[in-house]
Amino acid sequence: MVNHYEFIGEKDYRIFAGGSWPAYQDFQSGQKAQSSEIQTEIDLFVDMMKQTYQEFNLSQDNLAVSNQQRQGQQFFDKQYRPNGCRVPWNTLGINARGHAFICSSPSWIPKFVGSILDDTDIWAVLNSETAQRIRQEIYHGRYYYCNNKICNFFAGVKSNDYKSNADTNDEPLLYTSQSEYQVFEIPQNLIFDFDYTCNFRCPSCRTETINNNKNHVIRSLNDQIVQRIKTEIIDRIGTQPVNIRWCGGEPFISEPYLELFEYISSVNKPNISYTIQTNGSYLQSKKHLVSKLLPSVRELRISFDAASRETYDKIRVGGNWDLLLDNVAWVKKYITDNKLSTKLSADFVVQKNNYQEIPAFDRFIKQFGITDVNYQKMWNWGTWPEHDFHQHNVYNRGHSEYPQLIKIFRSIGKNIIE
Numbered sequence: 001m002v003n004h005y006e007f008i009g010e011k012d013y014r015i016f017a018g019g020s021w022p023a024y025q026d027f028q029s030g031q032k033a034q035s036s037e038i039q040t041e042i043d044l045f046v047d048m049m050k051q052t053y054q055e056f057n058l059s060q061d062n063l064a065v066s067n068q069q070r071q072g073q074q075f076f077d078k079q080y081r082p083n084g085c086r087v088p089w090n091t092l093g094i095n096a097r098g099h100a101f102i103c104s105s106p107s108w109i110p111k112f113v114g115s116i117l118d119d120t121d122i123w124a125v126l127n128s129e130t131a132q133r134i135r136q137e138i139y140h141g142r143y144y145y146c147n148n149k150i151c152n153f154f155a156g157v158k159s160n161d162y163k164s165n166a167d168t169n170d171e172p173l174l175y176t177s178q179s180e181y182q183v184f185e186i187p188q189n190l191i192f193d194f195d196y197t198c199n200f201r202c203p204s205c206r207t208e209t210i211n212n213n214k215n216h217v218i219r220s221l222n223d224q225i226v227q228r229i230k231t232e233i234i235d236r237i238g239t240q241p242v243n244i245r246w247c248g249g250e251p252f253i254s255e256p257y258l259e260l261f262e263y264i265s266s267v268n269k270p271n272i273s274y275t276i277q278t279n280g281s282y283l284q285s286k287k288h289l290v291s292k293l294l295p296s297v298r299e300l301r302i303s304f305d306a307a308s309r310e311t312y313d314k315i316r317v318g319g320n321w322d323l324l325l326d327n328v329a330w331v332k333k334y335i336t337d338n339k340l341s342t343k344l345s346a347d348f349v350v351q352k353n354n355y356q357e358i359p360a361f362d363r364f365i366k367q368f369g370i371t372d373v374n375y376q377k378m379w380n381w382g383t384w385p386e387h388d389f390h391q392h393n394v395y396n397r398g399h400s401e402y403p404q405l406i407k408i409f410r411s412i413g414k415n416i417i418e
Contacts, residue, residue, distance in 0.1 A: 008049050008220065016045050049217065078148045080162040082141035085153045088134050089183055092126060092233075093191035096218075096248075098225045100125045102134060104191070107379060108151040109134060117224055122186070122232040132181040136173055139180055144172055150377065186237045190244045194225050195256050198249035200279055200318040202305075204351060204392070207383050209318065213255045222256040230263055237269060243298055245275040252282040252289065261293060273298040277347065281319060283327035291334060294342050301374065302328060303347045307361035311354050332368050345372035350395045355405055362412040375414070 010024045017024075020038045022031050033039040088102040088109070095106055098117035103109040111134060114125035125131070137144035148154035148162075197212045212218045244264075251257045264272060273296050280302040283290055294300075302324075306312035309321040328344075335342050346365050348358070358375070365373060377395045384392065394401045395416075409416045 008046070078143050078146070078154070078162050079141055080143055080154075080157065083139050084141070085138055085143070085146075087153065087189075088131070088138060090187045091189040091191065092187045094194050094225065094229065096194050096196065097221055098194065098228070101191075102126075102131055102187075103146075104152065104189075106193075108147050109145050110147065111145050116228045116232060117221070122236065126187070127182045129175065129177070132177055133172065133175055135181040136175065136178075140173060142173065150379070185240055186233055186242060188240060188242055190233065190242060192229070192244060192246050192257065192260070193248040195222055195254040196249040197254045198279070199253060199281060200250070200316055202316055202318075203383060204315070204349060204378055205381055205383065210249065212249075213253075219256075226256045226259055226263075229260060234260075234264055234267060234269075234272075237272065239271060241271050241273070243273045243275055245277070247277040250279055250282065251276055252278060252286045258289070261289065265292065270296075272296065275299045275301065277301045277303070279303050279316065279319060280324045280327050283331050287330075290331065294331075294335065294338075294340055297340075297342045299343045299345055300331065301345050301347050303349075304361065304365070305347070305349050305351075306354055307357040307364045311357055315349075315351070315353055328368055328370075332370075336369075343372060344368070344370050345374060346370050347374045347376060349376045349378055350405070351378050352392045352394050352401070355394050355401075355408060358408050359411055375409075 013021075013024045013027060018038065018041060020033065020035070021027070021042060022033060027042070033042055087104060091102055091104060093101045093103070093106065094116055095101060095112070098115045099106075099112040100114050100116055101109065101111070102113055106112070111130055113131035113134070114128045116122070116125060119125045119128070134145050138146070143154075146154070148157075154162075195212055196206070196210045198206070198210055201207070201209045212222060246257060248254075251261075274293060275298055276293075278300065303316070304312070304324070305315045306321075312319060312321045312324070332344055334340075335344060346361075348354070348361060350358070362373070378389070378393045380386075380389050380393075390396070390399070393399060394405050396402060399405075406416050
């Protein structure tokens with residue numbers, strides 16, 4: 001927990017503060033109200049905010065465990081060549097509530113290594129005992145914490161090329177802190193995944209529209225995360241190339257993300273590039289910002305998940321098919337006209353309601369000059385009951401329609417990734 005009342009932002013304090021409450025700066029310094037009645041009001045407010053903050057942190061701590069359980073992960077079930085994967089050395093992600101992970105997804109290694117809000121500095125996070133334990137296991141070829149069922153690294157490794165289950169010791173290695181398990185500069189791959197604000201409510205992702213811009217507690221935490229990212233991460237980036245992936249919600253309406261975009265632009269570090277995942281709905285309405293960012297955007301990933309308006313309306317709830325197509329055409333033209341190197345790609349989360357449109361989508365998307373399509377597996381975010389999720393998840397070898405999915409992938413010249 002952060003010290004004193006730092007978890008209570010000035011905006012939240014002003015919203016709740018009565019006319020006789022101390023100024024925010026005085027409140028933060030510990031000054032009491034002049035009357036016991038007013039101080040009682042303040043104490044109740046602090047207790048409310050503290051309880052909410054603790055509940056959010058507790059739920060986030062439990063996320064690692066629930067990720068593991070939902071994905072059916074076993075620890076200690078694989079061995080592969082030592083040091084084959086370097087992702088935990090060159091990756092840092094910031095999740096909701098400031099929790100940090102060192103893989104491409106917190107589901108792939110369901111262990112948070114620290115908190116950008118609670119730890120003393122970024123090196124205490126990057127080289128925490130948990131972070132070093134994860135790297136130690138990989139360094140020795142054990143991949144103890146890794147979810148080989150869903151991660152991209154093991155997707156490229158044939159299952160009979162690594163040992164599993166009975167061949168693997170079911171206890172972690174005895175922990176030692178060594179330089180081989182540490183990092184000494186800001187990793188080259190950063191993932192900002194802490195704000196889930198989005199104008200869509202896609203059933204596979206969430207049950208309602210999320211606007212953390214207006215949420216008193218979460219917005220206060222996100223503002224603190226932004227300040228820590230500025231000082232502990234962005235300001236510490238040297239000359240090494242760094243790519244930042246923006247995800248979680250819709251980056252172009254997240255006020256904390258927009259503040260970070262402006263800050264990173266202002267520090268003028270040309271070695272920083274972006275990968276932006278977007279639903280595409282704000283590309284033209286935010287064209288001033290988009291055109292400003294595009295020269296630094298390595299890849300702009302736009303979510304489609306459909307080849308027709310009917311399917312799009314069902315899967316991308318809250319979106320507008322015609323607006324999406326118009327925005328994609330605009331951004332493609334802008335990239336071409338300005339001779340930018342930005343790669344424009346399409347995301348397609350494979351599920352029961354859209355997988356039969358894959359051949360049509362493969363043809364359709366080429367009209368925009370887009371040749372890179374990320375056909376992705378569904379992840380269980382807990383938005384559906386377990387049975388319903390498995391019904392929708394055709395990209396699973398246990399699903400009755402999985403053989404048909406294999407044929408569809410082959411029809412467009414792709415091999416399905418197990």
